[in-house]
Amino acid sequence: MSLDNREKELVAIGASIGGNCIPCLEWHYKKCIEAGVTKEEIQEAINMAKMVKEVLIKKINEVAEKLLGQ
Numbered sequence: 001m002s003l004d005n006r007e008k009e010l011v012a013i014g015a016s017i018g019g020n021c022i023p024c025l026e027w028h029y030k031k032c033i034e035a036g037v038t039k040e041e042i043q044e045a046i047n048m049a050k051m052v053k054e055v056l057i058k059k060i061n062e063v064a065e066k067l068l069g070q
Contacts, residue, residue, distance in 0.1 A: 006035045010045040017049035 003011070009032040016024035032042050 006037050013045045014049035
C-alpha cells in the first residue's frame with residue numbers, strides 16, 4: 001500500500017512547516033489544491049505540523065534554561 005498524491009502533498013505541507021520553508025509551503029499548497037485536497041484538510045495538516053514544532057520549541061527552551069541554570 002502506498003500513499004496517493006493527495007496524501008503525499010499533505011505530508012509535504014507538514015514537512016514544509018517543519019522545515020520553515022516558505023517556497024516549499026507555497027508550492028505544496030498549490031499542489032494540494034490541484035490534487036483536490038480541501039482547505040480544511042490542508043489546515044489540519046498545518047495544525048498537526050505546528051503541534052509537532054511546538055514540542056520541539058518547548059524542549060529546546062528547556063535545555064537552554066537548564067544550561068543557563070548550571
